[in-house]
Structure formats: structure tokens, C-alpha cells
Amino acid sequence: MDVRQLEFFSAVAGELSFTRAADRLTIAQSAVSAGVRSLENELGVELFDRSRRQIRLTSTGELLLPKVRDALDAVNEVRDAAQESTRAITGAIVIGLMTSVTLVNVPRLLGLYRTGHPGVGVRLRAARRGSAGLVDELVSGELDLAFLALSGPAPTALLAVPLASSPMVLVVPHGHRLAAASAVDLADFGAEEFIDLPPGYASRQIVDDAFAAAGLERRVMIEVSDIGTAAEYVTNGLGVALLPAFTAQDAPAVHRIPVANLPDFTVYLAAARKRRALAAVRAFVDLALSADEARARRS
Template sequence: MDLRQLEFFSAVAGELSFTRAADRLTIAQSAVSAGVRSLEGELGVELFDRSRRQIRLTGAGDLLLPKVREALDAVNEVRDAAQETAHAITGSIVIGLMTSVTLVDVPGLLGLFRTGHPGVGVRLRAARRGSAGLVDDLATGELDLAFLALSGPVPASLIARPITSSPMVLVVPDGHRLATARTVGLADLAAEEFIDLPPGYASRQIVDDAFTMAGLDRRVMIEVSDIGTAAEYVTNGLGVALLPEFAAREVREVRRIPVDTVPDFTVYLAASRTRRVSAAVRAFVDLALPGGNSAP
């Protein structure tokens, strides 16, 4: 059993795909498949159920995965200690992102990070189930860091630092009965049909929680998975939306109206509370959170 076999297994378990794991590791798929097969042969168990269209972990694979990730973390700790003496950082980071959330200049950060730490590989992964999915992927070790939004307190499983925020606004088409209002309350919206993101996305949770706290119901008629397109549905008269102001800033033929009692949409940089933080992750956090310490 060698380290590469464990890395291959962890990558395939994270992606549930040999092809995506090979892309993530920047090696041939055949090498990943052979490495996992070799590991299975040495252990005498199958780690993946390959009988379905999408592979999945077997019971043995589920049992082994956290132990493999602990072992890889321990190896990375040794590597970091060696690198400290050479004043160079290598390794890799996997960072989760919310699609179409432009409040943080992630490309700019990555450009600066690469200039300062050319030996670190950075891989980005778009949220598949909104911020709730990013929280889960941090907990399982699929991600090292994530830019995410939260409704309510930070989960106990995370360390998170706020970076920036955007107020939530009501987005209505020109000519709507509320288009000239200076501000609105949630009770003013009881009769409206809403466009929103699916459950699990932070902006949806912020609004759902606000309506629940107010003891009000609302009707979500259209769900879209990209916050950047939601306001376009408003433009076409398909409903109203409660969105972070940045998501509707460039959309024409709509009005953006402040809303009482709805918290801001806040972006955090988050990491798992229980996983070891590598030197590469600390370096990225120090860049993203100037003046802070080496943890989100």
C-alpha cells in the first residue's frame, strides 16, 4: 500500500467518478483506476460499487474513507513541517464557491495567491446544493475551504469569518403596485407569487426564516438554481423576488426596494472545525483575510 493509492481512493470517493478524480489529480484515468484496484486487492475488499451508472462507496469504502483522510492529513502535516524549513509551500487546496455570487473577487485572490505560492495547486468546485451542500462538503473533507453564505448562527462544525455582505431587496417589475414604495414589510407581500432559489441555498433560507419569524406564508412559484438569473424572471412579469442587492444590480426594467426585518446576505470564508489546516490553506486564508489569524 502506498500514498498514491490512498490519494486516488480519496479523490474518487470525493468525486464519485474516476474521470473527475483523474481530472482533479491531473493524471490519466487508467492510472487512477489501476491504483484503486491495487488498493482493493491489497485490502481484500471492494471499495466502490461499480454496478450502477454512478459509482458509490461500499460499506467497506465508507468505513475506510475517514481513516484514509486522517492519514493523508498526517502526511501533509509532515510535508508542511519540512517546507517550513525551506520557506516554500506546496500542496493543493480545494475551494467551494457559490455560483454567480460576485461579492468576493475570487479570480483576483487566486491570481495573487498563485504569484506568491506557485507551488500550490488550487481547484475550485461550484456548489451543487447551495451553501448547505458546501457545509456538508467541508464536514466530509471534500473541501478545504468554502466561500458560502449562512442564515442564522455559524454551524458548530465550522469555523467561519464574514468577508462582505449585501442587503436583501424586493425586486419587482416596473409598474408593479409596490414599485414606488420607499420600503416594504413582509406583510405587504402576502399576495405575491415569488421567484426564488431551491431550498439549501442561503438566500432562500434567509427569506424563508424571515417569513417564518413573522408568522407569514408565501408562495414560491418558480425555482431557479442560479442567483444571477432570478431577477430576469421578474423582468418578464413572472413574479417578484427577494434577493441580495448585487444579484439585481444590473437588471433593467425592475425596481429594487429595501425590505424591513430581512437580514443581509453575508459571505463567509469557512473551514471544518475538526480537520487539520495545512500550510497552503493557512496561506490562502492569510491572503483572503488580511489582518486576521490563520483560521477563518
């Protein structure tokens, strides 16, 4: 049994696909399949049920996965200790992020990070189930860090630092009865038809929580998974939306109206509390926080 076999198993368990795991590890699928099969042969167990169209973990695989990820963390800690004497950081980190959320300039951060730490490989994973999915992947060990949004306090399982915020606004089309309003309350438009993201996305949770606290109901008629496109549905007269202001900044033929008693949409950099932060992770966090402080000084 070697570390690479454990890395293959962890990647396939995270993706539930040998193809996606191979893409994530940037190696041939045949190598991943052979490595996992070799590990199964050495352990004398099956880790994956391959009898269906999509593979899934066996009960034994589910039992072993947390232990394998703990073992990989321990190996990385040994690498960290060895690197402290040379001050050269190597390894790999996996970062989750929300597509179309541009409050934090992630490409710029990654460029600066690569320049400062060329020996570290960085893999990005887009949120597949909104911020709720990113939280789950941090806790399970599939991600080292994530840029995510939260509704309310951070879960106790996470360490989360706020980086940037945007007010939530009501987005309505030209000609709407509220288009000229300077500000509105939830009760002013609760009867409208809404465009929103699916449950699990932070902006959706912020709005759902606010309506629940006000004792109001609303009708979500259209759900879109990309926050960057939601305002386009408003432009075309398909409903109204409550969105972070930055997402509707360039949308044509809409009005953005401040809403009373609605929390801001805030992006956090988060990690799992139970996992020891490796040198490569600490270096990225330090860079992100220093960049945020510099941005705050300029503004």
C-alpha cells in the same frame, strides 16, 4: 499501499465518478481506476459498488473514507513540517465557492495567491447544492476551504469569518403595485408569486426563516439554481424575488426595494473546525483576510 492510491480513493469518493475524479486530479481516468483497483486488491475489499450506472461507496468504503482522509491530512502535516525549514509552501488545496456570487473577488485572490505561492495547486469546486452542500463537503474533508453564505450563526463544525455583505431586497418588475415604495414589510407582498433558489441555498434559507418567524406563508413558483439569473425572471413578469441587492444591480426593468427585518446576505470564508489547517490553507486565509481589510479601508 501508497499515498497516491489514497488520494485517488478520496477523490473518487468525493465525486462518485472516476471521470470527474480524474479531471479534479488532472490525470488520466485509467490511472485513477488502476490506482483504486490496486488499493482494493491490497486491502482485499471492494471500496465501490460498480454494478449501477453511478458508482457508490460500499459499506467498507464508507467505513474507511474518514480514516483515509485523516491519513492524508497527517501526510500533509509532515510535508508542512518539512517545508517550515525552507519557507517554501507546496501541496494542493480544494476550495468551494458559489457561482455568480461576486461580493468577494475570488479570481483576484487566486491570482495573488498563485504569484506568492507558485508551488501550491489550487482546485475550485462550484457548489452543487448551495451553501448547505459546501458545509457538508467541508465537514467530510472534500474541501479545505469554502466561500459560502449562511443563514444565522455558523454551524459548530465550522470556523467561519465574514468577508462581505449585501442587503436583501424585494425585486419587482416595472408597473408592479409596489414599484414606487421606498421600503416594505414581508406582510406587504406575502401573497405574491415568488422566484427563488432551491432549498439549501443561503438566500432561500434567509427568506424562509424570515417568513416562518413572521408566521407568514409564501408561494415559490419558479426555482433557479443560479442566483445571477433570478432577477431576469422578474424582468419578464414571472413573479417577484427576494435577493441580495448585488444580484439585481444590472437587471433591466426592475425595482429594488429595501425590506424591513430581513438579514443581510453575508459571504464567509469557512473551514472545518476539526481539521488542522495546513500551511497552504493558512496562507490563503491570511491573504483573503488581508485583502478584506484593505478593501474595508478603501471603502
